[in-house]
Amino acid sequence: NAGVTQTPKFRVLKTGQSMTLLCAQDMNHEYMYWYRQDPGMGLRLIHYSVGEGTTAKGEVPDGYNVSRLKKQNFLLGLESAAPSQTSVYFCASGLDTIGTQYFGPGTRLLVL
Amino acid sequence: KNEVEQSPQNLTAQEGEFITINCSYSVGISALHWLQQHPGGGIVSLFMLSSGKKKHGRLIATINIQEKHSSLHITASHPRDSAVYICAVRGGGSNYKLTFGKGTLLTVNP
Numbered sequence: 001n002a003g004v005t006q007t008p009k010f011r012v013l014k015t016g017q018s019m020t021l022l023c024a025q026d027m028n029h030e031y032m033y034w035y036r037q038d039p040g041m042g043l044r045l046i047h048y049s050v051g052e053g054t055t056a057k058g059e060v061p062d063g064y065n066v067s068r069l070k071k072q073n074f075l076l077g078l079e080s081a082a083p084s085q086t087s088v089y090f091c092a093s094g095l096d097t098i099g100t101q102y103f104g105p106g107t108r109l110l111v112l
Numbered sequence: 113k114n115e116v117e118q119s120p121q122n123l124t125a126q127e128g129e130f131i132t133i134n135c136s137y138s139v140g141i142s143a144l145h146w147l148q149q150h151p152g153g154g155i156v157s158l159f160m161l162s163s164g165k166k167k168h169g170r171l172i173a174t175i176n177i178q179e180k181h182s183s184l185h186i187t188a189s190h191p192r193d194s195a196v197y198i199c200a201v202r203g204g205g206s207n208y209k210l211t212f213g214k215g216t217l218l219t220v221n222p
Contacts, residue, residue, distance in 0.1 A: 041214030042116065042198070047125040053171075056211065090155060098143050098202060101210065 002026055004104035012110045013081045018076050021107050023091030031094040032074040033058075033101065034066060034088040043090065049074055052092040081111045118199050118213040125220050130184040133216045135199030137181065137221050145210065146173050147198040155198070158184075189220045 007022040024034065034046040045058030047066040055066045063085060065077045074093075078085060088108050092101040115138040125131055135144070146158045159173040160165050161182065166173050170189075175182040186193055199213040 040214065042214045043200075043210075044212075049211070066170075069137055092155075098160075100145070100157045100160055102157070105154040 001059075004091055004093055004102050006089075006104040006107050007107065007108060010108045011023050011076075012112065014112055015082060016076070019081065019109075021089055021091075021109075022046075023074045023076070023093075023104055024072055025074075025091075025093040025102070026072060026091060027095070027102065028071070029093035029095050029102070030071070031097065031101075032068065033092045033094075034064070034074065034076045035090045035092065036060065036104075037090060038087050046076065046089075081109075082095050083111045085109065086111045113195050116199055116211050116213040118197075118216050120188055120216060121214070123219070124219045125189050125218070127188075127190060127220055127222050128190050131193070131218065133184045133197050133199075133218070135182045135184070135213055136180060137199075137201045137211075140177075140180075140204060142200040142204045145202070145204045146176055146182075146201040148163050149196040149215070150195060151195070151200060153178055158197075181184075187216075190220075191220045191222050195207050 006023045030051050033041040033048045037043050044060050049055050049068040052071040067075045088106050090106050091104040094101045117136045118133045143162045149155045149199050161175045170187045173183040175186050196215040198215045200210040
C-alpha cells in the first residue's frame with residue numbers, strides 16, 4: 001500500500017516550458033487536492049477534485065490545469081511555466097470532506 | 113475567508129521540555145487539523161479535532177470552539193520532534209477546503 005505518490009520528485013524548467021505532475025493514490029479516495037508551498041506562506045490550494053471526472057478551482061488556480069480521468073490519478077499541468085511557479089507542490093487525497101488528508105512526498109519545481 | 117494564525121513562528125527547546133504551539137482562527141469551523149512536516153520531508157496528519165481533546169503518545173491536541181483556539185502540546189520533547197507543525201481549519205457546510213497556518217518551526221536540542 002503505497003499511499004499517495006508523486007512524480008517527479010524534482011524538476012527544473014525554463015520559462016515557457018510545459019510539464020505535468022502526476023499524483024497517484026491507492027486508497028480508493030474520492031477527494032484529491034493539489035497544493036503549493038512557498039516560504040513564509042501556508043499551503044495554498046491550487047485545484048481539487050471531488051471524484052473521477054470532476055475538477056474545481058482552489059485559491060490560486062491561474063497558470064495551472066488539472067485532470068482526473070481515473071479515480072486514482074490527479075494530474076497537474078503547467079502549460080507555460082513562469083518563475084513565480086517555482087515552489088514545492090503537494091498532492092493530497094481524502095476519503096471524505098471532513099476527514100484526514102493524506103499527503104504525497106512533494107515535487108520540488110524550479111523555473112528558471 | 114478564514115484566517116489562521118500560529119504562534120510562535122519559531123520555538124527552540126531543550127530535550128525533555130514541555131512544548132505548546134498555539135493556533136487561532138477567525139470564523140467558525142467544522143474541523144481543525146494538526147500536521148507535522150520534517151525538514152525536506154512530506155506532511156503527516158497528527159490530529160483532527162472538532163471539539164475537546166485528543167492524545168496520541170506524547171502529543172496532546174485541544175480545541176476551544178468558543179474562543180476559536182487550539183493548542184498542540186508535546187510532553188517530554190525529543191530531538192526527533194524537531195519539525196514544522198502546521199494548523200489547518202476546515203469551514204462548515206460544503207466547504208471542502210482547508211485553510212493552513214504558516215507553521216511553527218520547532219527545534220529540540222539534545
